[in-house]
Amino acid sequence: DVIGLSGLITPSLDEMVTVAKEMQKRGMTQPLLIGGATTSKMHTAVKIAPSYFSPIHPVIHVLDASRSVTVVSSLLGESKTEYVESISEEYEEMREDYYAGLENRSYLSLAKAIEKRKIIDFVASPPPPAPKKLGVTVVTKSIEEVIPYIDWNPFFQTWELRGRYPNRGFPKIFNDDKVGPEAKKLYDDACNMMNHIIKTKCLQLRGVVGLYPANTVGTEDVEVYADETRTAVQATFCMLRQQAESDVVKEYLSLADFVAPKDSGIPDYLGMFAVACFGCDEEGAKFEAMQDDYSKIMVQALADRLVEAFAEVVHKDIRMELWGYAPDESLSEADLLKVKYQGIRPAPGYPSQPDHTEKTTMWSLMNVFEKTGIELSESLSMMPASSVSALVFAHKESEYFAVGQVAKDQVDNYAARKGMNVEDVERWLSPILSYDRK
Numbered sequence: 001d002v003i004g005l006s007g008l009i010t011p012s013l014d015e016m017v018t019v020a021k022e023m024q025k026r027g028m029t030q031p032l033l034i035g036g037a038t039t040s041k042m043h044t045a046v047k048i049a050p051s052y053f054s055p056i057h058p059v060i061h062v063l064d065a066s067r068s069v070t071v072v073s074s075l076l077g078e079s080k081t082e083y084v085e086s087i088s089e090e091y092e093e094m095r096e097d098y099y100a101g102l103e104n105r106s107y108l109s110l111a112k113a114i115e116k117r118k119i120i121d122f123v124a125s126p127p128p129p130a131p132k133k134l135g136v137t138v139v140t141k142s143i144e145e146v147i148p149y150i151d152w153n154p155f156f157q158t159w160e161l162r163g164r165y166p167n168r169g170f171p172k173i174f175n176d177d178k179v180g181p182e183a184k185k186l187y188d189d190a191c192n193m194m195n196h197i198i199k200t201k202c203l204q205l206r207g208v209v210g211l212y213p214a215n216t217v218g219t220e221d222v223e224v225y226a227d228e229t230r231t232a233v234q235a236t237f238c239m240l241r242q243q244a245e246s247d248v249v250k251e252y253l254s255l256a257d258f259v260a261p262k263d264s265g266i267p268d269y270l271g272m273f274a275v276a277c278f279g280c281d282e283e284g285a286k287f288e289a290m291q292d293d294y295s296k297i298m299v300q301a302l303a304d305r306l307v308e309a310f311a312e313v314v315h316k317d318i319r320m321e322l323w324g325y326a327p328d329e330s331l332s333e334a335d336l337l338k339v340k341y342q343g344i345r346p347a348p349g350y351p352s353q354p355d356h357t358e359k360t361t362m363w364s365l366m367n368v369f370e371k372t373g374i375e376l377s378e379s380l381s382m383m384p385a386s387s388v389s390a391l392v393f394a395h396k397e398s399e400y401f402a403v404g405q406v407a408k409d410q411v412d413n414y415a416a417r418k419g420m421n422v423e424d425v426e427r428w429l430s431p432i433l434s435y436d437r438k
Contacts, residue, residue: 001031001072001075001076002030002031002032002072002076003023003028003031004033004034004035004068005019005032005034005035006035007034007035007036007037007038007039008038008379008385009037009356009379009381010038010428010430011427011428012038012039012379013038013431014427016048019032020032020049020051020052021052023057024051024052029057030057031058031075032048032059033060033071034060034062035061035062035063035064035068038431039061040061041063042094042098044091045061045090045091045094045098046094049091050095053091055081058075060075060087064158067160105245106244106245107243107244107245107407108243108245109243109407109409110241110243110407110409110410110413113241113242113243113410114219114220114241116250116252117219117241117251117254117257118252118257118258118397120395120397122260122264122266122268123264125395125396126266127259127266127267127269128269128395129324129325130213130267131211131269131271131322131323131325132322132323133322134211134212134228135211136208136209136210136366136371137208137210137322138207138208138372139206139209139273139314139317140204140206140207141205141310141313141314143194143203143306145313146205146309146310146312146313147194147306147309148309148333149309149312149333149336149337150305150308151305151312152170152171152305153170154305155170155301156170156173156186159186161179162179163175163176163179164176164178167180190298190302193295193302197283203278203279203280203283203306204277204278205275205276205277205278205306205307206278206372206373207273207276207310207372207374208273208274208275208366208367208368208371208372208374209317209322210273210362210365211269211270211318212225212271213225213227213268213269214259214268214270215230215261215262215266215268216260216262216268217261217262219254220238220239220241220413220417221236221239221256221417222239222255222256222270223235223236223262224237224365230262234365235361235365237270237358238355238414239254239255239353240254240410240414241253241403242254243405243406243407243410243434244404253399253401253403255352255353255393258344258393259393259395269394271322271391271392271394272362272365273315273345273390274362274368274372275307275310275311275314275374275387275388275389276307276372276373276374276388277304277306277307277384277386278384280299280300280385280386281384281385283299284299287299303386304385307387310388312336315343315345315392316336319343323392325394326341326342329341329342342394342396343394343396343398344393344399345390345392346390346393347389347390347391348362348389348390349380351400351401351402351404352400352401352403353391354432355414355428355429356380356428357428359380359382359389360380362391363376374387404432405434406432408434408435411425411429411433
């Protein structure tokens with residue numbers, strides 16, 4: 001009756017457009033639901049819906065799986081016509097706003113954005129000291145060790161439970177008149193499942209950390225060196241820079257700005273890690289065999305929370321011990337979740353580092369699969385699904401930012417620096433292109 005497509009990573013977006021066009025070509029009549037971490041209502045309205053949407057077979061973005069039941073009920077019920085009309089009108093307005101925005105938006109040339117980059121005085125504000133342990137370190141933690149670092153707010157959002165002010169967030173959500181009792185019941189079930197996980201040891205946390213001598217070359221890339229002589233380049237991480245012109249923005253940022261330039265003669269360093277929660281697929285399969293979908297979803301949701309908590313603990317260990325640039329840090333778990341520490345850990349595929357292909361450099365450099373078993377799929381999704389990877393920048397002036405949309409001149413430059421053809425780069429960067437691909 002209904003077809004659903006789920007996209008977890010950037011290339012999925014192109015495939016969804018292809019599938020929609022093929023469904024139209026074949027004369028199919030099933031409604032098409034779009035969901036998954038990499039999707040958005042705007043992308044669905046602008047890129048996918050025009051290829052297939054009709055009153056009979058609409059294309060609808062579904063925020064998460066829990067909402068699909070409501071959407072399907074509306075599509076199969078008596079109110080389908082009115083429901084589809086409202087979606088069609090909303091998407092048409094979104095397309096108009098999107099294209100109007102493109103007309104009004106302007107971009108600096110890459111050369112001009114580089115001129116206006118963030119320039120750190122690395123003499124007056126030197127990089128952190130050399131890591132205590134250079135190279136690759138395999139890391140493990142017990143479930144009990146990371147539980148205090150769990151951010152429970154995304155857990156409740158997964159189950160569509162959101163408290164209203166002043167009862168937003170954990171644990172205040174339990175006081176909410178509307179969702180409080182259900183949130184407390186869900187949390188109790190989660191705690192029971194967590195006890196099961198600890199008792200059976202069905203989930204395991206494992207990862208790898210890499211710390212390397214590094215310097216920025218030119219202005220846009222960061223070289224990683226084999227040792228402190230800095231003569232043998234082991235890998236190069238290519239960064240992207242903000243280009244969207246703004247009256248508010250004074251500096252156009254790139255992650256390369258946070259590492260000392262090679263020609264300064266100042267030694268600097270770059271960290272990275274990849275961590276995962278193993279065993280979730282196997283444990284979920286057991287519950288599925290027992291037709292216990294609730295427990296299957298619960299263990300998946302907890303695996304996601306546990307690996308994020310693991311990443312938090314690993315980053316803390318990097319700051320205090322492995323790199324050791326903040327040995328006296330004394331932040332509470334709550335302050336850690338508020339990012340009150342020095343440094344950042346941007347993840348490939350996220351706003352500060354939007355290109356998933358940089359994962360391949362990380363995997364090769366640290367031998368991630370060989371040392372941990374964390375794989376990269378053909379579309380560069382991490383497996384197991386509950387995995388986190390990131391670069392680690394330690395300078396006190398490093399900050400999170402969103403690259404935003406980029407212009408054609410930067411895409412051409414980026415492709416040349418990476419040794420990739422422009423078409424492939426455009427496919428990976430499609431969500432942030434400021435122009436329509438040919």
